[in-house]
Amino acid sequence: MKDAFGAPQSMLVLGGTSEIALATARRLIARRTRTVWLAGRPSPALETAAADLRVLGADVRTVAFDALDPDAHETALGKVFAEGDIDLVLLAFGVLGDQSRDENEPGSAVRVAQTNYTGAVSSGLVCARALQAQGHGSLVVLSSVAGERARRANFIYGSSKAGLDAFAQGLGDALHGTGVHVMVVRPGFVRTRMTTGLPEAPLATTPEAVATAIETGLRRRSETVWVPGALRLVMSTLRHVPRAVFRRLPI
Amino acid sequence: MPADTVSVTGWGRTAPTTARLIRPRSYEEAAAAVRDCGARGGIPRGLGRAYGDAAQNAGGAVFDMTGLDRVHAIDADGGTVLCDAGVSLHRLMEVLLPLGWFVPVTPGTRYVTVGGAIGADIHGKNHHVSGSFARHVLSFELLTADGEIRTVSHGTPLFDATAGGMGLTGVILTATVRLQPVQTSLMSVDTERATDLDDLMARLTATDHRYRYSVAWIDLLARGASMGRSVLTRGDHAPLEALADRTRARRAPLEFRPGSLPAAPAWMPEGLLGRTTVGLFNELWYRRAPRARSGELQRMSTFFHPLDGVPHWNRVYGRGGFVQYQFVVGYGQEDALRRIVHRISQRRCPSFLAVLKRFGEGDPGWLSFPMPGWTLALDIPANLPGLDGFLDELDEEVTAATGRVYLAKDSRLRPELLSQMYPRLGDFRALREELDPRSVFTSDLSRRLGL
Numbered sequence: 001m002k003d004a005f006g007a008p009q010s011m012l013v014l015g016g017t018s019e020i021a022l023a024t025a026r027r028l029i030a031r032r033t034r035t036v037w038l039a040g041r042p043s044p045a046l047e048t049a050a051a052d053l054r055v056l057g058a059d060v061r062t063v064a065f066d067a068l069d070p071d072a073h074e075t076a077l078g079k080v081f082a083e084g085d086i087d088l089v090l091l092a093f094g095v096l097g098d099q100s101r102d103e104n105e106p107g108s109a110v111r112v113a114q115t116n117y118t119g120a121v122s123s124g125l126v127c128a129r130a131l132q133a134q135g136h137g138s139l140v141v142l143s144s145v146a147g148e149r150a151r152r153a154n155f156i157y158g159s160s161k162a163g164l165d166a167f168a169q170g171l172g173d174a175l176h177g178t179g180v181h182v183m184v185v186r187p188g189f190v191r192t193r194m195t196t197g198l199p200e201a202p203l204a205t206t207p208e209a210v211a212t213a214i215e216t217g218l219r220r221r222s223e224t225v226w227v228p229g230a231l232r233l234v235m236s237t238l239r240h241v242p243r244a245v246f247r248r249l250p251i
Numbered sequence: 252m253p254a255d256t257v258s259v260t261g262w263g264r265t266a267p268t269t270a271r272l273i274r275p276r277s278y279e280e281a282a283a284a285v286r287d288c289g290a291r292g293g294i295p296r297g298l299g300r301a302y303g304d305a306a307q308n309a310g311g312a313v314f315d316m317t318g319l320d321r322v323h324a325i326d327a328d329g330g331t332v333l334c335d336a337g338v339s340l341h342r343l344m345e346v347l348l349p350l351g352w353f354v355p356v357t358p359g360t361r362y363v364t365v366g367g368a369i370g371a372d373i374h375g376k377n378h379h380v381s382g383s384f385a386r387h388v389l390s391f392e393l394l395t396a397d398g399e400i401r402t403v404s405h406g407t408p409l410f411d412a413t414a415g416g417m418g419l420t421g422v423i424l425t426a427t428v429r430l431q432p433v434q435t436s437l438m439s440v441d442t443e444r445a446t447d448l449d450d451l452m453a454r455l456t457a458t459d460h461r462y463r464y465s466v467a468w469i470d471l472l473a474r475g476a477s478m479g480r481s482v483l484t485r486g487d488h489a490p491l492e493a494l495a496d497r498t499r500a501r502r503a504p505l506e507f508r509p510g511s512l513p514a515a516p517a518w519m520p521e522g523l524l525g526r527t528t529v530g531l532f533n534e535l536w537y538r539r540a541p542r543a544r545s546g547e548l549q550r551m552s553t554f555f556h557p558l559d560g561v562p563h564w565n566r567v568y569g570r571g572g573f574v575q576y577q578f579v580v581g582y583g584q585e586d587a588l589r590r591i592v593h594r595i596s597q598r599r600c601p602s603f604l605a606v607l608k609r610f611g612e613g614d615p616g617w618l619s620f621p622m623p624g625w626t627l628a629l630d631i632p633a634n635l636p637g638l639d640g641f642l643d644e645l646d647e648e649v650t651a652a653t654g655r656v657y658l659a660k661d662s663r664l665r666p667e668l669l670s671q672m673y674p675r676l677g678d679f680r681a682l683r684e685e686l687d688p689r690s691v692f693t694s695d696l697s698r699r700l701g702l
Contacts, residue, residue, distance in 0.1 A: 001699035004265035004303065004574050004662035005639040009699065031639065032665070085309075085698065135291070135310025136268040136695075179258060179269030179309055220571070220634070 001087060001136065006218035007032040008087030008138070012080055014123055015093025016040035016062060017049050019192040020142060023207035024090060024214050029056045031215075033088075037080050039065035040093070067093050067119025068111070073126045081130040088218070089127045091120055091141045091168075094161075096194050102156050109156050116160035121167055128171055131180040138181045138218055141168040142210075145188045145226070148235045152247060172223055183217050185210065186235075187227040201251075203228055259313055262565050263302040264572035265633050265662050268309035268695055272296075274318045278400065278424055281314065285422060285691065286398040288312040292693035295422045297364030298339060301371060302575040303662030304695035305417050311693060314422060316366055322346055323425065330430040331389065336366030336423040341509075341559075344551070348507045352430040353488070355387035359606075361509075361556050366423040371659035372415035372619040376464035376555070379611035381431075383621050385414035386614050391426040396687035400424065406615075412682045414616030417658055419683060419692045419702055433488040435504040438464070438554040440486035441545040444537070448479025448592055452585060452625075455483070455609050463487040464554070467607045470533040471595045471629060472526065478596050481607065482540040489548055500548070509552035514562035521569035524632055529601040536603075558604075568632050574662055576642055577628035579610060579621065580654035587652035588625050591645055595629070598641060605629035617675035618702075620657040628660070639663065658696065666700045676702075 002008050009032050013021045016038025025036055036058045040046045050060040065076050080086065097112035124139065131137040146154055147161030165184060172182030187210050189201035210227045217225040226232040241249070254274075260267045273293075275281035285293060291311030298317060299306060306313065316337040324333040327350045332343065340354050341361040347353060356368070356375045363373065368384045369391060381387070390404045393413060401421075403409045413420045441462070445451035451467055459465050462485035469481040494501040558564050565573070580587045595602070606628050613622040631638060646668055649656060655672035656664055670676045679702070683690075696702065 001268075001304065001309070001695050002266055003639075003664075003699065004263065004572070004633055006266070007639065007663075009666075133310055135270055135308075177258065177269070178256075179267065219639075 001085070002138070002218070003032060006138075006221065007215075008218070009033060010035035010084065010086050011088040011090060012037040012039060012077075012086045012127070013090045013092055014039050014065060014127075015067075015091070017043070017045045018092035018142075019207040020187070020190060020210045021090050021092035022049055022053070023211040025053055025058075026056060027211045027215055028088070029053060029058045034058055035084070036060045037063055037086070039063045039076065039080070041066050065123070067115045067123065070119060070122035073123045077123060077126045077130070081134075085134050085137070086131070087137050089131065089137065089139045090214075091124060091127075091139065093119065094142065096154075097157050099154050099156060112156055113160045113163075116157070117163040117167070120164050124167065124171060128175060128180065132175065132178045135179040137179075138183060139171070140183045140185060140214060140218075143168065143184050143186045145186050145231055145235055148186065149239055149246070151251060153251070181221055183214075183222055183225060185214060185217070185225045185227065186231065188231050203231055203234070254312075259296075259307045260572070261301050261303045261305065261307065261662065262299060263574055263633070263662055264565060264568070265574065266304055266307075266695070268304070268307050270308045270311055270313040272313050272315055274315040276318050278319070278394070281316075281319070281394055281422055281424065282398045282400070284312065284314055285394055285396065288691060292691050294692060294694040295366060295370070295418045297337065297367035298362045300360055300363050300367065302660040304699065305371070305659055307695040308693055309695055309698075316364065316422065319424065325350065325352075327352070330432060331427055332430060333425060333427045334365060335425055336364060336369070336391070338365050339363065340365070340368065344507055347430060348433070348436050348505050351432060351434065351505060353433045355429060355431050356381060356384040357555050359556060360559050361552075362559060365426050365428065369414055369423055369426060370416060370418045372614065372616045372621075373659070374610070374621050376466045376608065378621055379459055379465065379609050380463050382611060383614045383616070383619060385410075385616055385619065387429045388414070389427040389429060392424045393420065394422040394424055396421065396689065396691035408682065409686075411615045412617050412679055414614065415619035415658075416616070416679065417618065417696060417702070418694065419697055420686060421692060433505075434491040435489045435494060435500070436507050436551055437489040437494065437500060437504075438486045438549045438551060439489040439493055440484055440547045440549045440554055442541055442547065443483050443543045444540055445479075445481040445483060447477055448589060451479055451481045451483070451607065459485070459609055465608065468536065469592075469605045469607045469627070470537055471592065471602045471605045472530045472533050472599060474596050479592050480537060482537060484554070486549075486554065493546070493548065508550065509556070510550070510560060512561050515564055515566040517566065519566050519569045521571055521634060522632070523567060523569065524601055524603065526599050526601045529603045532603050571632060571634035573630050574633050574638065574642070575628060575630050575660040576645065577626060577657040577660045578645070578649045578654050579624050579626040579657075580649060580652040581622060581624035584624065584652040584654065587648055587654070588627070591627070591648050594645065600629070600631050600635065600638075600641075602629040602631050617679045618658060618673055620655065620659070622655070624654065628657075658700075661696070664700060669700050
């Protein structure tokens, strides 16, 4: 159960090697979290991540999960919920893709869309139903500012995140009053493996800062969290820039 | 049977969860509700005055017992009452006072049910004399997980597990309670100020035994030399001769007239109770109190239940809600108490109406909170930054001093500390395992703390 400050005792990470998710897990283990499930494709990296969290004193288990195999989501995640209540589901998987290559290889563009969007729809719905049955819990969805308005430079990734973001908002409204809380997190440029080698955008942030924002959001039962918070203002301005101007902006 | 799916919180309005709220109208309906409550179990709920998650059950059933609220029999000579567990102490006062009887123990609100009073084994300002509520309960009927109704007498293991057992042994249906005789419905109250914490403890230690009721309001925002400054209010039921002749009070000495202000509005802004406002309030409260005054006549509602005058006062903390922290440390651990008060005042926690009290002998309830020593209770807005870690640090102090925190108020304790605070937790778990192997009775509190 979450306590009065929204600190969960158990969590399930979808995308168990995500740096943001692991930073969040480390923070929450320092509070009340004792049970952690890391769901991801079986790999040495996943086991290393689990071992690193175990050192902090949590009971960590891994479960095989592939965003691109939605037919298996029900079974894989059902197994986790059957073992006990999950207070927090952190939907953290996603791929950035390579915009210029993806534009020429529709197949790889589709993989980005399937991972970030349809994979999340499938696993998000499975988790939402399980959370609804237990009458409590938070589903935290890692969206992105890239989904707020599609940019020339990464609209394939951006459109998948836009779909995910809209899905998560709607799911949150659908679950309102069921005891399940859905929180959409929109980080800006986060310095992780995913963005290594990319030119850094303004207001760049770190996985630890995102983790802090998630912890605060859980405490306040927020529905939308921007990291850093200033991005809310920046993006609401950018939203209203005319197309003709927007496409010329150096962003 | 009516069942609504609703969001449920405790009085502190933190950590809402959703449950089916079932309101039984008869004992048979209650038994059926327990038998059919499903895999996520059920938990009885009274008037929802527990601050934390004791009367919530996410995804399961919550039995609203306030529909069963009959007072069955009053023995006006012997001073006992047999009533349903859903009867509130407010109702009992209305019924009993004209007959010259009063409830044996009342907490800071009279809007609690008899069932809740036993389940949390509540205490009041008379704990140093009269002990906790369950001491005055002769027996009760308990609806257990198998759907059977058992009569449980004082002094049996099931009684001791249920007294303070937070509703986890079963649903109390009726109880027989021994009452306190009174001549009037007024209180004779002595008020005095204590200039700091040491002065307060000295005064309480020296003269508490002279009073049936005793409590000190403590200003936790005062720092330096005035840290722990307090207003002590102590008293007893006023005897008939204390009432002046030819007054309304003398003509109707047992009249029960609690006043009430309008309810707090449904929506209040956050942060209304910050350091400035609470500091100002505390200053006024302290200055307004007389340095020493004795024999003042007060209404019962003024003396015992000042906050009941504002219905839904918990809303003043806004959407974020608040946390109440109450702990006890034994006699001989005064240094721990001083350290904790010092830390709270250094941190400038905006806590108004914190209360300090001396407890008397503890009662045999396995998870009953009171033990001989000092208890401090304070309210803090839940959105205060860093409050979670700060209260964890206070828990460490309390545990090191072999004290404990009160489960009826808890919403955030670290589960690992529970067995140190409650040494009979093992017995409680074993009894539950035997009586209720499928964990039919489950609450958010029991899930969170592994009760």
